[in-house]
Amino acid sequence: MDSLAAIREYGYYLRMERKKSPNTVAAYTGDVADFLDFYKGDVAAAATADVEAFILDRSGILSKRSQARVLSSLSSFFGWLILEGERKDNPCDNVDRPKLGRYLPEVLSVEEVEAIMNSVDLRTWQGVRDRAILEILYGSGLRVSEACGLLISHVYAEEGFVRVVGKGDKERLVPMGGMAVDAFSAYLAVRPVPASPEFDDIAFLNRFGRSLSRISIFNMVKRQALVAGVNKEISPHTFRHSFATHLIENGADLRVVQEMLGHESILTTEIYTHIDSATWQAEVLKHHPRR
Numbered sequence: 001m002d003s004l005a006a007i008r009e010y011g012y013y014l015r016m017e018r019k020k021s022p023n024t025v026a027a028y029t030g031d032v033a034d035f036l037d038f039y040k041g042d043v044a045a046a047a048t049a050d051v052e053a054f055i056l057d058r059s060g061i062l063s064k065r066s067q068a069r070v071l072s073s074l075s076s077f078f079g080w081l082i083l084e085g086e087r088k089d090n091p092c093d094n095v096d097r098p099k100l101g102r103y104l105p106e107v108l109s110v111e112e113v114e115a116i117m118n119s120v121d122l123r124t125w126q127g128v129r130d131r132a133i134l135e136i137l138y139g140s141g142l143r144v145s146e147a148c149g150l151l152i153s154h155v156y157a158e159e160g161f162v163r164v165v166g167k168g169d170k171e172r173l174v175p176m177g178g179m180a181v182d183a184f185s186a187y188l189a190v191r192p193v194p195a196s197p198e199f200d201d202i203a204f205l206n207r208f209g210r211s212l213s214r215i216s217i218f219n220m221v222k223r224q225a226l227v228a229g230v231n232k233e234i235s236p237h238t239f240r241h242s243f244a245t246h247l248i249e250n251g252a253d254l255r256v257v258q259e260m261l262g263h264e265s266i267l268t269t270e271i272y273t274h275i276d277s278a279t280w281q282a283e284v285l286k287h288h289p290r291r
Contacts, residue, residue, distance in 0.1 A: 031073035139180035
């Protein structure tokens with residue numbers, strides 16, 4: 001099987017049989033394409049040493065976490081080749097996984113969140129849109145992909161809820177605070193005319209009347225952080241993480257946060273949320289039988 005055919009058919013397998021999201025398919029097939037471009041050999045003959053050489057070659061430009069992701073992509077790809085009868089073993093099985101520490105992403109303080117919100121110029125319709133996006137990212141903990149795909153018909157402003165379609169097309173209802181509701185309503189009043197009927201229900205549009213892209217939201221978040229004087233390396237995901245962290249620090253139940261974030265496992269929520277030592281200490285002292 002030649003490289004291009006392998007990547008094409010593997011992508012089809014991920015989409016149709018594994019039901020992976022477009023972003024996941026793009027990431028996995030991209031990693032495989034990079035490996036095959038480096039390897040330049042028959043995919044059925046690739047050995048553990050070839051995978052190790054590729055990871056080593058990327059070690060200078062990829063973090064350990066990114067290396068682990070690439071290795072996971074390649075392991076999945078070779079597992080698929082085994083299912084297809086193209087080879088009998090997975091060369092990734094004997095590759096040492098990068099040792100990862102506990103991942104605790106950047107967290108914004110409440111004051112920093114407010115500074116970023118207040119930095120948006122509301123004199124333009126784009127500014128009103130950006131403020132609505134920020135309020136929903138922080139107020140409801142949406143992923144950037146969920147914000148891009150948000151439908152107007154899924155926002156229940158009067159009830160204070162938003163229906164979110166997350167990973168694996170799983171739906172969840174998430175509360176929508178008053179500030180997010182007000183910001184979204186203000187945006188709808190100045191929302192541009194959609195370019196075509198397919199964008200009629202898409203909430204956030206660009207200046208051409210089409211869906212706003214992930215990279216546009218990434219750039220907007222970084223720009224507003226700079227304007228607000230927040231000197232942290234942040235992304236749209238930072239607002240989701242800050243949302244969960246602030247809820248837990250203020251006494252929200254971890255299971256409730258799990259449901260709102262759309263995590264299948266409580267372990268994911270425990271790793272994802274950053275709870276400072278003072279919060280844990282207070283909880284222990286409050287509930288200890290010999291307090």
